[in-house]
Amino acid sequence: MIQRPRGTRDFGPVEMAKRRKVESAMREACAVFGFGEVVTPTFEHAELFTLRSGQNVVDEMYVFRDKGDREMALRPEITASVVRFYVNEMSNFPKPLKLYYVGNCFRYENPQSGRYREFFQLGAELIGTKNPESDAEVIALAVNCIRSAGLENFVVRVGHIGILKAMVNKEIGDEKLAGEVLHMIDKEDWDAMGEMFDARALPRQLFDKIAAIADMKGELELLNNLDQSEATGYLQELFGVLKLYGIEDCLIDMGIVRGLDYYTGMVFEIDAPRLGAEKQIMGGGSYTLSELFGGEPVFSTGFAIGIDRVVLALEAEREIAVPAQLDAYVVPAKDDMRKYAFGIVARLRSQGLRADVDLMRRSMSKNLKYASSVNARYAVIVGKEEMAKRMVTLRDMKSGEQRQVMADDIASEIRKS
Known part of the structure; x- marks a missing residue:
């Protein structure tokens, strides 16, 4: 080597x-x-x-x-x-x-x-x-x-x-x-x-x-x-x-x-x-x-x-404080929601947020573990029911708290916090 x-x-x-x-x-x-x-x-x-x-x-x-x-x-x-x-x-x-x-x-x-x-x-x-x-x-x-x-x-x-x-x-x-x-x-x-x-x-x-x-x-x-x-x-x-x-x-x-x-x-x-x-x-x-x-x-x-x-x-x-590497990590709950997830990550990036999406086709639990390991502020979870309502689940990776928000409001909700 x-x-x-x-x-x-x-x-x-x-x-x-x-x-x-x-x-x-x-x-x-x-x-x-x-x-x-x-x-x-x-x-x-x-x-x-x-x-x-x-x-x-x-x-x-x-x-x-x-x-x-x-x-x-x-x-x-x-x-x-x-x-x-x-x-x-x-x-x-x-x-x-x-x-x-x-x-x-x-x-x-x-x-x-x-x-x-x-x-x-x-x-x-x-x-x-x-x-x-x-x-x-x-x-x-x-x-x-x-x-x-x-x-x-x-x-x-x-x-x-x-x-x-x-x-x-x-x-x-x-x-x-x-x-x-x-x-x-x-x-x-x-x-x-x-x-x-x-x-x-x-x-x-x-x-x-x-x-x-x-x-x-x-x-x-x-x-x-x-x-x-x-x-x-x-x-x-x-x-x-x-x-x-x-x-x-x-x-x-x-x-x-x-x-x-x-x-x-x-x-x-x-x-x-x-x-x-x-x-x-x-x-x-x-x-x-x-x-x-x-x-x-x-x-x-x-x-x-x-x-x-x-x-x-x-x-x-002291520790040098640096911002989170990602504002949002988008997680499709199932494979058939991947296209919707890619649309969301593209929109977040166009709005100036640092965003990434699952490229490894991991399970939900592994994706959340990965989001934590890369110091993402939020996980944006795309489920079947949420997709039907044009909503997502926004999970705070530090506190573990999560709430549902409209897909069009993800960026503004993240910027509020």
Whole structure:
């Protein structure tokens, strides 16, 4: 028997109903903020991602050569694709450009709870401006998406990658080595970082300084412990704008580095504490990518939400309520009533109800059992006497109560309840 590939999943109707409910809520949040949906290819030229996605992402990419011997890759993330789309076709559009997307991504990593080789994201990009107001707009949208999905217990952390990035690049000098250090900060792998500093004879004083800044986590007042700079002033102004959005419980976290190398300024993450080690459900920040893809330099801010982890976080809080799969399941009591039953199901569907009919020629008892198993709200039972009166028996599948109604009134009776 052929099994699905490791790190992938199949989603049945009930699971998909939950996921679509979450997606729909977040899509609506994006629309409310004036963001329009875009779709980009599932695979791109590999170079699009190797230019600036970070070594850890590059190492996990699914890469292949097509029949024209071109190196292609399944997308490991979608921001680069959206910026490529912008450079190719939208650079002359009025600014700022507000775009959002929903799609699947692929990374060859070790599968575990909340981490898969195929995973799903909803993300947004605000292209063409860099100021505290535009960054606050993006953070507010991310928070609104999470709230709209129904999650109550989450934490927003905001930092500025420019402070650590500038220090590491200046003190170390070697761009590749500096990138390794930033990656270790992102993973909070301080033991490995200490070993690397010793092996490369890098000053321990620098290690201690980096660790002290990365460990700054808490209220906005923590910024007073840093040398005042453009970055700290920017964050203070950003938090002031966030308060105008009604977002007052963000935390400062100067250890946020992000695994993608293209972030340049403000960075932020949202955690769902109930998920434990895989608690991060969203990450984003400000970046410049367009010039790498042949466009003019343009500032942008964006984020990506892990839909899989949001669903897990919601289920950790409570059951995700989804509507019944069927409004009505039509049951002919005898074979000679099947034609009448098919006429009824066709009418119900034409009136916008989710309706199905027995296709297996089951007995009445088995049909009612099936109606219950597919979570139908009502069974519409067509008997000989009812058919003669152009009536049916409407059975509530939860309470077991049933009543006779006119066949023409089935839809209105179901909608009343």
